[in-house]
Amino acid sequence: MKSGLFTHFNRVGAWILLLFLVTPALIAIPVSLTPKRFLSMPKGELSLRHFEKLFTSEEWISSFFQSGVIAISTSLLATFLGTLCAIGLWRVSSKYSELVRAFLLMPLIIPQIISAMAFYRLWIPLGLLDSYAGLILAHTILAAPMVLITVSASLATFDPKLEQASKNLGASNWTTMHRVILPSIKPGVFAGALFAFILSWDEIVVTLFISKYSVYTLPRRMWNGIRENTDPTVAAAAVVLIAITLIAFVVSAILSRRSEKRAAS
Amino acid sequence: MNALTKHMHPGWLIIAPLLALVTLLYLGPILNILWLSVTDPEPGLGNYAKLGESDALLRIVWTTVRICIITTLFSVTLGYSIAYAMVHCHQRQKSYMLTLLLVSFWISILVRTFSWLMLLGRKGLVNVTLEDIGLIAEPIAFMRNELGVLIGMIHYMIPYAVLPLLVSMQSLDTRVMDASRNLGASGSQTFWRIYLPLTTPGLVASTLLVFILSLGFYVTPAVLGGGKVLMVAEYISVQLLVTLKWGTAAMLAALMLFGVLAMLWVMSRFMKLSTVFGGAAR
Numbered sequence: 001m002k003s004g005l006f007t008h009f010n011r012v013g014a015w016i017l018l019l020f021l022v023t024p025a026l027i028a029i030p031v032s033l034t035p036k037r038f039l040s041m042p043k044g045e046l047s048l049r050h051f052e053k054l055f056t057s058e059e060w061i062s063s064f065f066q067s068g069v070i071a072i073s074t075s076l077l078a079t080f081l082g083t084l085c086a087i088g089l090w091r092v093s094s095k096y097s098e099l100v101r102a103f104l105l106m107p108l109i110i111p112q113i114i115s116a117m118a119f120y121r122l123w124i125p126l127g128l129l130d131s132y133a134g135l136i137l138a139h140t141i142l143a144a145p146m147v148l149i150t151v152s153a154s155l156a157t158f159d160p161k162l163e164q165a166s167k168n169l170g171a172s173n174w175t176t177m178h179r180v181i182l183p184s185i186k187p188g189v190f191a192g193a194l195f196a197f198i199l200s201w202d203e204i205v206v207t208l209f210i211s212k213y214s215v216y217t218l219p220r221r222m223w224n225g226i227r228e229n230t231d232p233t234v235a236a237a238a239v240v241l242i243a244i245t246l247i248a249f250v251v252s253a254i255l256s257r258r259s260e261k262r263a264a265s
Numbered sequence: 266m267n268a269l270t271k272h273m274h275p276g277w278l279i280i281a282p283l284l285a286l287v288t289l290l291y292l293g294p295i296l297n298i299l300w301l302s303v304t305d306p307e308p309g310l311g312n313y314a315k316l317g318e319s320d321a322l323l324r325i326v327w328t329t330v331r332i333c334i335i336t337t338l339f340s341v342t343l344g345y346s347i348a349y350a351m352v353h354c355h356q357r358q359k360s361y362m363l364t365l366l367l368v369s370f371w372i373s374i375l376v377r378t379f380s381w382l383m384l385l386g387r388k389g390l391v392n393v394t395l396e397d398i399g400l401i402a403e404p405i406a407f408m409r410n411e412l413g414v415l416i417g418m419i420h421y422m423i424p425y426a427v428l429p430l431l432v433s434m435q436s437l438d439t440r441v442m443d444a445s446r447n448l449g450a451s452g453s454q455t456f457w458r459i460y461l462p463l464t465t466p467g468l469v470a471s472t473l474l475v476f477i478l479s480l481g482f483y484v485t486p487a488v489l490g491g492g493k494v495l496m497v498a499e500y501i502s503v504q505l506l507v508t509l510k511w512g513t514a515a516m517l518a519a520l521m522l523f524g525v526l527a528m529l530w531v532m533s534r535f536m537k538l539s540t541v542f543g544g545a546a547r
Contacts, residue, residue, distance in 0.1 A: 006452065007353050014350030017343055018362055021369035021423060024380045027390060031383055039383065041390065085283040091276035100280060104287055110295075110525060111481020113498040114518050117505065118294035141291050144283055173275075202373045205483045205498075209506070222375045226382060226488055235383075238376040245371045253364075 082147025154188025187259030344426030433467020
């Protein structure tokens with residue numbers, strides 16, 4: 001607020017940029033309502049036929065289902081492993097544990113194409129290509145760092161004296177974990193679970209490498225549709241995905257607000 | 266405390282499952298790929314020598330680096346402007362801005378790429394609109410060239426650029442800027458000589474983060490480049506899935522990996538890595 005004019009112009013620019021970030025995705029909405037059989041902007045007439053096709057086509061429904069199964073399994077597994085690990089790293093808190101933490105965050109920053117190569121390479125001899133187990137395992141490794149981050153952030157505000165108090169009062173390790181630590185870091189755990197779900201639900205690069213016929217996730221089917229670039233059902237699917245994103249966003253906003261309240265109180 | 270010095274801390278027991286999983290199923294095959302880069306098809310540095318021999322290969326690497334640099338420059342500059350505006354406005358306006366930023370963060374990469382396809386094609390909305398209002402006679406080629414790839418990539422990377430900058434700007438002590446003004450510096454002097462240097466850690470983190478993410482980017486270049494703009498990631502996928510040549514692909518992956526690790530190391534000198542990712546994961 002110091003250099004008035006500049007700040008003002010910059011703010012207008014920033015708003016334009018932010019709108020530029022969000023609005024292009026909205027074009028999927030009119031395209032999904034076109035009455036034609038090919039990808040086009042509707043002129044006057046609107047139709048819901050592509051949504052009808054999306055929700056009646058066996059292929060699309062099975063993709064929704066498969067993506068759901070894989071994303072939920074990934075989210076559960078990654079949350080379980082990631083939360084345990086975050087608590088362990090928090091308890092150990094040494095030079096080595098920080099090194100391990102840095103190592104475990106690697107899958108998040110190493111380019112996806114390299115991760116895809118790695119999984120593809122190993123899944124061939126293990127016979128995990130094109131299977132639910134293969135996708136769930138790969139997605140879990142990619143998603144666990146997210147959980148590690150959100151749970152660690154929650155733990156950072158947790159008072160270690162509470163743990164001490166619980167133990168002094170005679171609670172076992174398990175009871176302390178279950179009744180004292182976990183309830184305090186719940187927002188972090190839920191946020192991690194949500195991020196893990198989204199990551200898996202939306203993952204395409206690794207999926208392209210390690211799935212083929214029998215597992216065909218939603219991003220995979222969309223990828224195909226985008227490459228063929230003719231069938232407007234893709235636009236309808238995009239609209240459904242945007243809607244799901246917004247719902248997930250609202251859920252996460254509520255979660256983080258709740259955790260802020262908890263931190264403030 | 267005795268147990269700690271005598272044996273391992275019990276906390277390691279619950280770290281172990283994830284650590285084992287990542288080591289065996291992730292680190293293992295990555296090391297294997299590094300190994301392949303010097304052994305497949307024959308032992309030696311043959312794969313790396315190809316970089317010097319093959320013009321095509323060199324061109325792909327150069328295209329990738331060039332596109333990544335341009336993407337990073339634009340994303341970080343525009344991201345700086347957004348972050349600056351967010352820090353310098355009222356709380357309510359800031360939370361609206363943050364919402365827009367995060368929503369764009371969350372929208373599926375496939376949805377966004379699809380949207381650009383609809384907007385930028387020869388008969389896309391942008392060309393049709395420009396023709397209708399008579400600004401252009403011929404459709405502009407936005408796709409199947411570097412321009413399209415750049416638009417798609419910058420659009421995707423801006424939120425990633427903003428978050429580390431935001432963290433860095435929010436932690437600034439505003440009294441320093443006030444002091445500068447009180448001592449008679451103008452607004453722009455204060456910005457260039459005080460504010461900008463103080464946000465260097467954020468700038469470095471944001472630059473490297475965007476560059477790293479751009480390096481391995483696959484989806485947008487593959488679709489918007491339409492086969493005309495070949496970048497390393499797409500080349501690797503063709504090598505593995507179509508021509509089944511692991512050696513060259515492994516060599517490119519190894520180069521990319523070492524580049525990324527080097528940049529991460531530089532980044533860790535300027536900002537705690539968990540802050541950068543913590544922001545990115547939100």
